[in-house]
Amino acid sequence: MAKKKLEEVDLSTEEKIKDAARRVFMKKGYAATRTRDIAEAAGINLALLNYYFRSKEKLFELIMLEKLAKFFGAIAPILNDTNATLDQKISAFSNNYIDLLTANPELPLFILSEVRANPERFVNKLPVAKVAESHFIQQLQEKRPDVHPLHFLMNVLGLSVFPFVMKPVFHASGILNERAFAARMEERKALIPKWIMGMLKTK
Amino acid sequence: MAKKKLEEVDLSTEEKIKDAARRVFMKKGYAATRTRDIAEAAGINLALLNYYFRSKEKLFELIMLEKLAKFFGAIAPILNDTNATLDQKISAFSNNYIDLLTANPELPLFILSEVRANPERFVNKLPVAKVAESHFIQQLQEKRPDVHPLHFLMNVLGLSVFPFVMKPVFHASGILNERAFAARMEERKALIPKWIMGMLKTK
DNA sequence: GTCTATAACCTGATAGAC
DNA sequence: GTCTATCAGGTTATAGAC
Numbered sequence: 001m002a003k004k005k006l007e008e009v010d011l012s013t014e015e016k017i018k019d020a021a022r023r024v025f026m027k028k029g030y031a032a033t034r035t036r037d038i039a040e041a042a043g044i045n046l047a048l049l050n051y052y053f054r055s056k057e058k059l060f061e062l063i064m065l066e067k068l069a070k071f072f073g074a075i076a077p078i079l080n081d082t083n084a085t086l087d088q089k090i091s092a093f094s095n096n097y098i099d100l101l102t103a104n105p106e107l108p109l110f111i112l113s114e115v116r117a118n119p120e121r122f123v124n125k126l127p128v129a130k131v132a133e134s135h136f137i138q139q140l141q142e143k144r145p146d147v148h149p150l151h152f153l154m155n156v157l158g159l160s161v162f163p164f165v166m167k168p169v170f171h172a173s174g175i176l177n178e179r180a181f182a183a184r185m186e187e188r189k190a191l192i193p194k195w196i197m198g199m200l201k202t203k
Numbered sequence: 204m205a206k207k208k209l210e211e212v213d214l215s216t217e218e219k220i221k222d223a224a225r226r227v228f229m230k231k232g233y234a235a236t237r238t239r240d241i242a243e244a245a246g247i248n249l250a251l252l253n254y255y256f257r258s259k260e261k262l263f264e265l266i267m268l269e270k271l272a273k274f275f276g277a278i279a280p281i282l283n284d285t286n287a288t289l290d291q292k293i294s295a296f297s298n299n300y301i302d303l304l305t306a307n308p309e310l311p312l313f314i315l316s317e318v319r320a321n322p323e324r325f326v327n328k329l330p331v332a333k334v335a336e337s338h339f340i341q342q343l344q345e346k347r348p349d350v351h352p353l354h355f356l357m358n359v360l361g362l363s364v365f366p367f368v369m370k371p372v373f374h375a376s377g378i379l380n381e382r383a384f385a386a387r388m389e390e391r392k393a394l395i396p397k398w399i400m401g402m403l404k405t406k
Numbered sequence: 407g408t409c410t411a412t413a414a415c416c417t418g419a420t421a422g423a424c
Numbered sequence: 425g426t427c428t429a430t431c432a433g434g435t436t437a438t439a440g441a442c
Contacts, residue, residue, distance in 0.1 A: 029320050030235075031232065031234035031235035032233075035417075036417075045427055047419085047420075048427085049419095050419055051425075052425095056417095056419090106319070110319075115372055119374065119375050124375075129376070150379070151387065151394060154369070154387075155362060157369070158362060161365070163357055168322050169314075169318055172325040172328075172329055173327075173329045173332070174327065175332070184351060194405050195398075195402045199401060201401075237435065239435080247409095250410085250437085258436080259436070
């Protein structure tokens with residue numbers, strides 16, 4: 001059997017639409033996406049989109065739930081591992097999360113952009129409580145009761161995520177190409193734990 | 204004379220429209236903004252918007268240029284002050300920039316969201332060269348020739364900016380209210396220089 | 407300069423044939 | 425299940441009266 005050009009050729013129609021919706025929503029955001037774009041990207045007719053998913057809104061919510069689970073789901077388990085030391089948690093996090101984001105570079109900015117554009121939609125729907133009250137937070141409080149633990153959580157997260165958030169800016173500026181960006185992110189896997197452990201000692 | 208309810212009542216029509224455009228574009232982004240929203244927010248008629256600014260696109264570009272200048276313009280002068288030490292640059296940056304962002308909390312995510320949604324529009328239009336080739340970068344290279352200077356630039360920027368990027372998420376989660384956020388950001392002004400100077404010593 | 411009215415087009419969604 | 429055709433409503437932009 002000849003190799004197919006598009007990898008989704010053999011998928012069900014429903015999956016073809018979801019696949020296309022992931023690509024188009026991620027690239028342009030909810031507001032700028034037209035259902036016709038998704039239909040075209042899926043290689044199907046516009047009517048089929050509504051046949052399977054009822055509306056643009058419902059389809060978007062489906063995709064968004066997936067993306068939220070991917071973005072937040074990877075954090076809580078690591079930070080709540082009660083057998084891991086602070087150092088181990090930070091290492092595990094930066095390694096795993098940078099891998100996740102390298103495979104899904106537009107994930108953070110997609111979520112952040114949509115939350116900003118439509119905060120009401122996300123009220124009480126963001127699974128961050130497990131992170132904000134994690135075992136990691138407790139360890140931080142023990143280690144440095146003089147500094148609010150949120151600072152260190154923000155830093156671990158930010159040092160890993162922020163480069164991906166800035167990526168479109170660097171790319172549009174022509175400052176940092178794809179290969180160089182990947183190299184820097186690979187270096188950060190080992191650097192971030194050192195930096196954060198240093199912060200925890202800084203008086 | 205009685206005090207006016209809205210501060211822009213006495214402005215020229217052109218300024219009223221620009222003021223409204225700033226608010227609406229910043230809140231909803233380009234794609235989700237309707238010119239009718241802007242006209243209504245400005246208290247004028249829809250036709251006047253086109254009379255003064257020709258099109259939604261032109262009006263947006265005007266506002267975006269302002270915002271880009273604000274966001275990037277504050278960085279380069281500090282990082283290119285050839286009389287300042289590394290430590291002084293970092294302190295000046297985190298203090299000034301956190302003040303700027305506290306006064307304009309939606310600024311970073313507005314720009315990042317729009318660049319992501321429409322990268323072509325911004326190619327060669329982002330004034331970041333003066334930052335990427337700054338005196339600060341030279342100092343970093345001298346101090347730590349073993350680590351790519353972009354890491355430290357990214358960290359100084361990220362530690363200041365990332366909390367504002369995450370703000371909508373924290374807010375929608377109910378984790379962090381306005382007052383607590385402001386308190387943390389005030390603390391970070393002094394913390395960030397310590398953290399970064401620590402990083403520069405970490406082997 | 408400012409308004410109302412409307413043109414010209416676009417978008418999400420559905421009806422109905424196959 | 426899948427398509428074509430089309431509806432209903434919304435959106436940008438302009439014409440023309442005042």
